[in-house]
Amino acid sequence: MPPAGILPLQPAGQVDPQPGVEGMFHQILQAVQQSHVEIADLRQECTELRLANASLERQVRDGLHYNFHVSRNATPGFITPAPPSPQLRAAMLSPFLSHNLPNLGSLVPPESPYRPSRLGDNAPIAFPFGTRDIPGFYVVIPAGGAGTRLWPLSREDHPKFLLDLTLKGRSLIQATWDRLLPLSSASRTTVVAGPGHIKAIHEQLPDLLMHNLICEPGPKDSMAAIGLAAAILAVRDPNAVIGSFAADHMISGDDAFLSAVAEAVEVARKDYLVTIGIAPSHPSTGFGYVRLGEKLEMKEAPNARLVSSFKEKPDARTAASYIATGIYRWNAGMFVTKATFLLELLKEYKPDLYDGLQKIAAVWDDEPARHAVLNDVWPGLEKIPIDNAVAEPAAAEGRVAVVPATFGWDDVGDFSSLADLLPAEANQPRILGDNHLVVTEQVAGGIVVPGSGRLIACLGVDDLVIVDMPDTLLVTTRARSQEVKRLVKKARDAGWKHLL
Template sequence: MRDAYAIILAGGYGTRFWPASRRARPKQFLPLAGKESLLQQTYRRVARLFPPRRIYVVGNAEHARLLRQQLPRLPRRNLLLEPVGRNTAAAVALAAAHLRAARRRGEEDALLAVFPADHAIRNPAKFRRVVRRALAAAAAEDAIIVLGIPPAAPHTGYGYIERGRPLKRAGSRPVYAVRRFTEKPDARTAARYLRTGRFYWNSGMFFWRLSTLDGLLRRYRPSTRATFARIGANPRAADLRRAYRRLESISVDYALAEPAAARGQLRVIPAEMGWSDLGSWSALADWLGPKAGAAHFFLDARGNFLHAPQKFATAVGVRDLIVVETPDALLVTSRDRAQDVGKIVDYLRAKKLGRLL
């Protein structure tokens, strides 16, 4: 198999995890689902498949110290720092530019695997198996491979992928053509998708050849590719800041996967590995289960999640509440409104309450 490289996307501010997630220490740096941070857990999983020299981490420059503290085994040159966040398409393009510059002329095409830093996976062995299958599928054709999660509910916070006909097999799993790639449908549409049995959640884990990614950027985001080609692999900080100011803020999903699906260049491999994107406090409560409140006391209370690490907390006669306490803030929300917590951060910005961000 060709040389394979991992790109861990460690930017973002995790606003839906306010007040625990703050600008100075966002969600991916927090030990929300275990003793290690989500970033450290992701790196540990990925490092079972890729040696450290073939793992790149893309993060925000303001988190450079945190990134180095939490990932001491990552080679310093493999930490790529963005001056400002411009969503995942820019982060992937930055990593691709570094890899293109590092590879010698005539060298065999590389394989790239993209992993979000803040997801959780219960079964690492199944994760490793499906990643190997996805890399093999990416090596075999000029296409994007995405891992699709069998949906457990009509969730409106995920992108949905409709599978088409099976094209081949990757180990014991079929690789499917993709009919449609849809971002975050409404509840009625999501329920209809589930009834068909043909849809998967978009995991945000993408696999492709370096040449495939380069071709996609040339076709769908030529200005982004040209920007990184112009500044080179080791730009001065001022040049990188100027370049990033001109970049569009757009995700890989919208920038590359959606148009690739429309042209028949997107494939999906079903991945059952116990996955969660931990996209909200409600998702974390579901992930941790009843043990999350083991240090607290509940009386005639069901479905509640209390995150108050420094205090004894109790709930009496209430249902489906999420309560999060930090030294300077308190959040109370219902489970079904946990997706809206990010709007609190918008309010704090508008009111210039920077000390709470």
């Protein structure tokens, strides 16, 4: 029997015996009922098509990532080998051991040929100089961080630059050291870090000379750290050209990197503060931007331009408009200049900061005097980034240049960014560690860190961030991974400082 209120369907070919208005009424109801049935079928088909289409889009998107190695912050030339996840089994121990964390494993991927982009008018395809050592060039590596953006994987006493985030067996600071060493040698490579990280840095960089490991008493942002190194190096070598490169950034394409730095050094010798601009792959709201100005027309640096202006982190619409013009580059915070020229800019724009750093540098080699002056001067120094202190005002006066880069770069600023740098099978989450500890069913995207050694099982959840450490579990989404440091603040306020 049909449900109450619904008339039985008339068999096909059978004529309704009821004449007149009543028969017509039954036929209309029958047609309406049939329409309802067909509409329900269509709705079901549409739902199934939408689900299938969404699944196909994810597979295509992840498939493109897998096949062509395109990461979120990838620039042309950023080649990240992406073997299937079974190859992620540990080949060697990672530098997590000093953090008392389980071995997350590491990967030594097959070599991938570097493919330079055509960013610059004179984009180099190979390092154009006979030797990679640049006489008179000193590398400065600021190594700071509170360990908040990748918490609980990173901590205050073990920030991300001390971690092996690429599964290659080397931490980020070790990779930075390896990359820059050919340019300056160990004798001309300096690291600036806080007292809580000195021991770990010395353990990870045993070839770093102790007099080149500069300890700043407390965090004062990049201007004080780089300025202190410049002041000390200017005393040691008045003709020193310094290059500042963060300890926790990832770079690929060594030839293009070396070429960009070599050009920057040539421009810096002519009294410019030089930055290196990264070709943006998408309208990021997480980076500052550099607006390219006129060409400098230097034979030794054919790609170099003046910096028209620096731009703070924009909103999405503004970032998209920057990309559309083709004359903006990401500001990666890399600066090359004469040590004495940087101090001249600092004296002009931030005289109090200049005076304080000069007092410290004058007594640096006298350890008792150094500690006394540091204790007296350092707390009163202004906390300010190098961009705001000297780069922006100097750019307005035509004293800052930029070398557009043709290498790949990523600052690994959150778990979403980290996920894009890890290999994975198509339509699967990225795994930082032992992939045998992660079991998934109908899960796409996201990143899982099985750091506690226990099994993590996920069913029907997409784009999650799961960081399972022995003492802490973090669960969020990739879309909100930049907000992790807010969670760290709440945990601190709630009395969990010992876990931070």
